[in-house]
Amino acid sequence: MMRRGKPVDHVDIKVVLLGKAFAGKTCLVQRYIHQTYNDTPYSNTIGAAFASKKLISKGKHVVMNVWDTAGSERYQSMSKIYYRGARAAILCYDLTDKTSFEKVRFWVGELQTNEENCRMYLCGTKKDLIDDDPESRAVSLSVVQSLAQDLQSDIYETSSVTGETIDEMFDKIAADYVINMKNIPPTTENGADESVILNEYSPPVHRWRCSQC
Amino acid sequence: MKVTNASVTYIATPLEQGLIGRYQVEDPTNQLQSPTTPPHGIMSPLELLSRNEDAARMSVDQPDFSILSKNFANIDVSTPEMQQKIDFVKIQSQVFVNRQKVDVKDLWTHIRVIDKDVPRTDRDQEYFRGARNPHLTVLRDILVTFSAFHPVIGYAQGMNDILARFLVVFDSEVEAYWCFRNYLDHIQEEFTEEGMMKKIDLVVMLLREMDTELLDHLNKHDLGDLMFCHRWLLLGFKREFSFADSLRCFEILSSHHLELFSMEAENARRKEVMKEFENFAYIFPGGGTRSEHLAVRMDYTFELFMCLALLMDCRTELLKCIDSAMVFGTINSLKINLEETLTKAAKLFYKYCKKTVEESFLMIDPPKTSTSKR
Numbered sequence A: 001m002m003r004r005g006k007p008v009d010h011v012d013i014k015v016v017l018l019g020k021a022f023a024g025k026t027c028l029v030q031r032y033i034h035q036t037y038n039d040t041p042y043s044n045t046i047g048a049a050f051a052s053k054k055l056i057s058k059g060k061h062v063v064m065n066v067w068d069t070a071g072s073e074r075y076q077s078m079s080k081i082y083y084r085g086a087r088a089a090i091l092c093y094d095l096t097d098k099t100s101f102e103k104v105r106f107w108v109g110e111l112q113t114n115e116e117n118c119r120m121y122l123c124g125t126k127k128d129l130i131d132d133d134p135e136s137r138a139v140s141l142s143v144v145q146s147l148a149q150d151l152q153s154d155i156y157e158t159s160s161v162t163g164e165t166i167d168e169m170f171d172k173i174a175a176d177y178v179i180n181m182k183n184i185p186p187t188t189e190n191g192a193d194e195s196v197i198l199n200e201y202s203p204p205v206h207r208w209r210c211s212q213c
Numbered sequence B: 001m002k003v004t005n006a007s008v009t010y011i012a013t014p015l016e017q018g019l020i021g022r023y024q025v026e027d028p029t030n031q032l033q034s035p036t037t038p039p040h041g042i043m044s045p046l047e048l049l050s051r052n053e054d055a056a057r058m059s060v061d062q063p064d065f066s067i068l069s070k071n072f073a074n075i076d077v078s079t080p081e082m083q084q085k086i087d088f089v090k091i092q093s094q095v096f097v098n099r100q101k102v103d104v105k106d107l108w109t110h111i112r113v114i115d116k117d118v119p120r121t122d123r124d125q126e127y128f129r130g131a132r133n134p135h136l137t138v139l140r141d142i143l144v145t146f147s148a149f150h151p152v153i154g155y156a157q158g159m160n161d162i163l164a165r166f167l168v169v170f171d172s173e174v175e176a177y178w179c180f181r182n183y184l185d186h187i188q189e190e191f192t193e194e195g196m197m198k199k200i201d202l203v204v205m206l207l208r209e210m211d212t213e214l215l216d217h218l219n220k221h222d223l224g225d226l227m228f229c230h231r232w233l234l235l236g237f238k239r240e241f242s243f244a245d246s247l248r249c250f251e252i253l254s255s256h257h258l259e260l261f262s263m264e265a266e267n268a269r270r271k272e273v274m275k276e277f278e279n280f281a282y283i284f285p286g287g288g289t290r291s292e293h294l295a296v297r298m299d300y301t302f303e304l305f306m307c308l309a310l311l312m313d314c315r316t317e318l319l320k321c322i323d324s325a326m327v328f329g330t331i332n333s334l335k336i337n338l339e340e341t342l343t344k345a346a347k348l349f350y351k352y353c354k355k356t357v358e359e360s361f362l363m364i365d366p367p368k369t370s371t372s373k374r
Helices: A024-032 A074-085 A100-114 A127-132 A141-151 A167-184 B045-050 B080-100 B104-120 B134-149 B159-170 B173-193 B192-208 B212-220 B229-236 B245-253 B257-263 B263-284 B303-315 B324-332 B338-365
Strands: A011-021 A046-056 A060-069 A088-094 A118-126 A154-157
Touching: A011 A074, A011 A100, A011 A167, A024 A046, A024 A088, A024 A118, A024 A154, A024 A167, A024 B229, A024 B245, A046 A167, A046 B324, A060 A167, A074 A100, A074 B192, A088 A100, A088 A127, A088 A167, A100 A118, A100 A141, A100 B263, A100 B338, A141 A154, A154 A167, A154 B045, A167 B212, A167 B257, B104 B134, B104 B159, B104 B324, B134 B159, B134 B173, B159 B173, B159 B245, B173 B192, B192 B212, B192 B245, B229 B303, B245 B338, B257 B263, B257 B303, B263 B338, B303 B338
Parallel strands: A011 A060, A011 A088, A088 A118, A118 A154
Antiparallel strands: A046 A060
């Protein structure tokens, strides 16, 4: 889908991060965009934050528009505004906090109901803590795998401290999008003029992949 | 106060019970975690507090007021008059505390979030810097107390930022608590989804009055929700400025100086009243509802004009935006200067008042083509 005033081979991807408060969403975005961890004063996210990054995937110029939402459960339906039209959702859970994975199931339901074209990526955070102390793992890989299998989505266990697996995840998101873009109707986020459906939509089928395999 | 634990073989540690946060006893660079097992049942705050050793310092015969506020440090509590006062306060506090039942499970949920937010509240400020900073404990205690006594609002993210301002300025647990509590009385709606949406809608309405072209452009691309105002409004622009500037901004916003006291606002209100008299006689001879769209809106507070001033700063860029990424990108790259923003916001405020006055004259002497609707 082309937009006015932009290079012809350029695609925008809307990626949204969802997850419980303190799951590590903001740090993940910081790491991905600026390659740093915690070097700016860091605080809880109010509303949502936005950042973008350019990359080349499968020969295409891609702009990743990353929406970092607040984990606060108070403004849950406001999140709809932020994930509307998203093509990829990174569902974050804290590997050391079991309840954060329960929240992932909630977001899965939300997205399945409201955004059928949004592909989900399961993202465990704070992997470095697990590496330091394997006992602190509260979300087992097998539990996540069974959800990933249902969703046919990928699992990434990441660390924003070390940067582990973060670039891989975003690269995969870009690649998936570029490969599948022809199968997906254009986004309707910005009005009817762009909602011409070119092809019949067929759900993309791909296998889940564990990042450790 | 005695708590019987005779039949219990294992007593959870204060940390596990959520009575303290890990950051209070350990180095904050280590992992920060709340207790993992929720306590059960309903307890009175007194019972809850009686399990806390720190709280016990206040229930002995010679209460240590210095832990509450530096202003109490020099009080001589040995005089009969003071003893009487203290006895009265004790009875009063018992009454208050027993009146308020606390759903411990609910409170525990709030404490979990509080313990995630406290160690990341303004840690770049001297006041909150460093491992095991005692001010973090005060911050936490106030938030926990507040959520225990205000179960309907509880704790919401952002309250930590609001409280931090009071605490830094007063450097007193008692004063910060009461200011925070009273301030939240006014703004608690903003911590609900509907309340915040309503507030953001006010910015939209104000933009419609002041710059229809910009709003039309944004609406055309489905960008008219102005969601980026959320943080500005909730925290009074705290995160947009340096801490010192944010304090100044907060003081200005909460004084409502222009809305309440400016000649322009007074003028506009007077014209409004005049217009209403005329309208009743002219349009609704039998009485009727006042026309809403021309009213000087008392809920157009100065912070809304601040939002508008910031939008005007990047107006040219916003007029080029065709999707929400571009809008947020534009907002992100704003270089916000407090002094300039205040000046611009004040100008917009005067402009709005003037416009309203002019419109009320139009209304008093309506153009011949206009049709009045009921």
